[in-house]
Amino acid sequence: MGKKLKPTQNFAEIVFNDPVLGILLVLPLLFWVLATIIYPLFNTIYFSFFNIRYIGVPFQPVGLTNYKYVLQDPSFLLACGRSALWTLINVTLQIVGSLVVALILNQNFRGRDFIRNWVILPWVLPTVVVAIMWKWILDPTHGVVNYLLINLGLLAEPIQFLASPQWVMPTTIFINTWRWTPYFSIILLAALQTIQRELYEAAAIDGASTWNQFRYITLPVIAPVLSVVALNSFLWSVNIFDTIWLLTRGGPIDYTTTLPIYIYKKAFQEFRFGEASAASIVMFLGLLLIVVVYLRRLFRESEEEGL
Amino acid sequence: MKKRSGSFGKHFSVLLVIIVFVGPMVWILINSFKPTVELLSPSPTFFPRNFTLEHYWNLFRRVNFSRYYYNSFIVALSTAVITALAGALAAYSVYRCRYPGRKILFRLFLSSYVFPKVLILVPLYIMFSQLNIIDTPLALVAAHVMLTAPFSVWILRAFFESIPIAIEEAALVDGANRLQIVFRVFIPLAAPGIAAIGINGFLMSWSEYLFASVLAITDINKTLPVGMAYFLQEYSIEWGVMMAGSVLIALPPVVGFAIAGRYFIEGLTAGSVK
Known part of the structure; x- marks a missing residue:
């Protein structure tokens, strides 16, 4: 796309070589980013070495105490484990789910464009609506899911989807996957549509099975997009806070307390801001590798297009 | 052309997708x-x-719903306007001006989208407390613009590239100065893109819970997600009211998506499919 600039590039080079204007225009956003992202990020590091229980009194430096506290806190280690489990299952289900949905929507049917646009609804809805919706649908006494399961004779008594220790994690994972699957399926669908139908027809004439068509025609085309989906899905899943919090508040007991929930609870329920900062830093270091991979990809992609 | 499975399987699978999502x-x-x-x-x-319609009435009679709605609207609108302005100007600077360091700036905006937001929740809360703006719309707008503006530079890319440089050159030849070109010539041409990032900012702010939950504390300052979430944790939930509330909260995003949805989907797919 950026190649369009080429024919006039020399003239453009002269015309747009205006550093003063450029810096002037970028200044408002740059200021905002520095003040509300970069400065706070450095503060997270700084605060992680202080004991901060009240805001307004001077913070006490405590060295590495917060890090010791966090790394020795069994509920922090459990939160790490839950975050790993949550992320792994979410990413897997979202990749498989979005691929299935994309393949379904790639068929020829009436109202295709309309349905393709609106299938993304779960992603459009505010999280609080998603939480209210699923709490209602899965409610043990009034929810439609338990009602149907009992009336079909599949269940003797209602399942406490969001209140029982063994069900709560699978249920929240399902709801989060439900929310993100359509989003990723739309991305995959766009990739699927770049494949020419003739390829499948030719393969069918040559006697290739459906599986082989998928394996040798579809998969090679969508493989790079699948890796984008996997990377995005990973980064977003790991950081999910609101969906879990609004559904369960990290409970029952601590069964859905993943890392973001742990940090939030430390800071805004226990008012241990120093410990919360230390936990944030540990979480960030754990994610560093995947963040770097993600950014390199994003930078390469953007600069290929000739910034 | 395809002989297998037939139309039953096809339509059944599509129906299933619609029912589920x-x-x-x-x-x-x-x-x-x-x-x-x-x-x-x-x-x-x-x-x-x-x-x-009793639940809808109760929403306004018994719950502070109109106040939450008003708060959310003010915060989301401010976020949208600031995002559109700051995002468009920064995007013009990054894509159309030549100066040393602009690549670094572009990377800075891009990376601010990736890091975990929960990381800056505590320092932002402490900073706003020290500035004494906690529990005001100002703090919320500041946080929401932070969440949406940097990435809007990236969304604007395709829009800006579709505007030929020749138009700006012609304006320059006609004697317009550089600022006039930006505000009188370029921004009107890029209006659909700028509207799209504005709508995106509005919807993000409208739905945002994490920052709003710690920056809006007293009941009269709560936004919709925070206000409704409070009722969700009560032991006996008033389901009718919650349902009506959900419909009214979902309304702006659904309408916004109906208007600008294709831009999102285009932007979504253009970025990742090469």
Whole structure:
């Protein structure tokens, strides 16, 4: 796309070589980013070495105490484990789910464009609506899911989807996957549509099975997009806070307390801001590798297009 | 052309996708019109037997809903306007001006989208407390612009590239100065893109919970997600009211998506499919 600039590039080079204007225009956003992202990020590091229980009194430096506290806190280690489990299952289900949905929507049917646009609804809805919706649908006494399961004779008594220790994690994972699957399926669908139908027809004439068509025609085309989906899905899943919090508040007991929930609870329920900062830093270091991979990809992609 | 599976399997699978992903919201919409007795009856009905708007009335009578709605609207609108302005100017600078360091700036904006937001929740809260702006719309707008503006530079890319440089050159030849070119010539041309990032900012702010939950504390300052979330944690939930509330909260995003959705989908797919 950026190649369009080429024919006039020399003239453009002269015309747009205006550093003063450029810096002037970028200044408002740059200021905002520095003040509300970069400065706070450095503060997270700084605060992680202080004991901060009240805001307004001077913070006490405590060295590495917060890090010791966090790394020795069994509920922090459990939160790490839950975050790993949550992320792994979410990413897997979202990749498989979005691929299935994309393949379904790639068929020829009436109202295709309309349905393709609106299938993304779960992603459009505010999280609080998603939480209210699923709490209602899965409610043990009034929810439609338990009602149907009992009336079909599949269940003797209602399942406490969001209140029982063994069900709560699978249920929240399902709801989060439900929310993100359509989003990723739309991305995959766009990739699927770049494949020419003739390829499948030719393969069918040559006697290739459906599986082989998928394996040798579809998969090679969508493989790079699948890796984008996997990377995005990973980064977003790991950081999910609101969906879990609004559904369960990290409970029952601590069964859905993943890392973001742990940090939030430390800071805004226990008012241990120093410990919360230390936990944030540990979480960030754990994610560093995947963040770097993600950014390199994003930078390469953007600069290929000739910034 | 394809002989296998036939049209039953095809239509069944499409129907299943619709039921799974669109069905729940439709179910909430239908339920919001049922009287409480019918809503909580042991044998649920599909369509309301007695249509009622009582839950919608209760929302405004018994809950501070109109106040939350107003707060959310003010915060989201401010976020949208600031995002559109700051985003468009920064995007012009990054894509159209030549100066040393602009690549670094572009990377800075891009990376601010990736890091975990929960990381800056505590320092932002402490900073706003020290500035004494906690529990004001100002703090919320500041946080929401932070969440949406940097990435809007990236969204604007395709829009800006579709505007030929020749137009700006012509304006320059006609004697317009550089600022005039930006504001009088370029921005009107890029208006659809700028509107799209504005709508995106509005919807993000409208739905945002994490920052709003710690930056809006007293009841009169709460936004919709925070206000409704409070009722969600109560032991006995007033389901009718929650359902009606959900419908009204979902309304702006759904309408916004109906208007600008194709830009999102285009932007979404253009970025990742090469």
